[in-house]
Amino acid sequence: MTNKIVVGSYNQAKINAVASIFKDFHIKSQDAPSHVASQPFSDQETIQGAINRAKYCQNSNKGAIGIGLEGGVMRLKNQLFLCNWGALVDQEEQLYIAGGARVPVPEKVAEALEKGEELGTVMRRYTGELNVSQNAGAIGVFTNNMLSRQAMFEHVVIQLKGQYEIKNQISW
Ligand SMILES: O=P(O)(O)OP(=O)(O)OP(=O)(O)OC[C@H]1O[C@@H](n2cnc3c(O)ncnc32)[C@H](O)[C@@H]1O
Numbered sequence: 828m829t830n831k832i833v834v835g836s837y838n839q840a841k842i843n844a845v846a847s848i849f850k851d852f853h854i855k856s857q858d859a860p861s862h863v864a865s866q867p868f869s870d871q872e873t874i875q876g877a878i879n880r881a882k883y884c885q886n887s888n889k890g891a892i893g894i895g896l897e898g899g900v901m902r903l904k905n906q907l908f909l910c911n912w913g914a915l916v917d918q919e920e921q922l923y924i925a926g927g928a929r930v931p932v933p934e935k936v937a938e939a940l941e942k943g944e945e946l947g948t949v950m951r952r953y954t955g956e957l958n959v960s961q962n963a964g965a966i967g968v969f970t971n972n973m974l975s976r977q978a979m980f981e982h983v984v985i986q987l988k989g990q991y992e993i994k995n996q997i998s999w
């Protein structure tokens with residue numbers, strides 16, 4: 828069992844989420860390419876970004892666990908929703924994935940995204956805050972701060988950690 832984790836992002840909301848769930852681990856972060864658009868537009872694309880980042884981190888840090896967390900939007904019932912995915916690749920290159928909460932994107936914001944703007948830019952315009960994505964996140968703003976981006980990612984990381992731990996106890 829390793830106690831080293833490499834997170835594929837310098838985003839503080841993501842790093843804090845991993846650190847608060849993997850308390851006894853040494854957490855390092857590095858840039859990891861998602862190989863998807865910076866504004867993913869489907870679950871498929873978002874999950875792939877998380878997997879690519881996790882694999883990159885694990886590959887470039889042998890013996891460590893790699894974690895990738897990726898945000899995007901997806902269409903359902905004629906609406907855009909925020910969607911978030913996480914991936915964990917362990918020392919044996921076993922992959923675990925988990926999804927996060929989703930909430931509708933307000934109409935005006937959705938229209939801006941459809942025109943090609945990035946969510947970070949749009950959020951900055953509406954809130955006047957520079958670093959929404961590292962703090963409350965769009966999900967925090969849309970939920971009146973009932974759910975922060977960090978808390979949402981913590982939930983994803985809990986699901987990753989749990990799957991990783993049970994896999995070492997039960998062979999499914
Ligand atoms: O440095 P990285 O790890 O890339 O951090 P990031 O904030 O850019 O995060 P992602 O690339 O994982 O995801 C960006 C997407 O996440 C979504 N997102 C959710 N909340 C956001 C926010 O407050 N600001 C920007 N993007 C947000 C949105 O769909 C973005 O295109």
Ligand SMILES: [Mg+2]
Nearest residue numbers: 861865866898
């Ligand atoms: Mg990004």
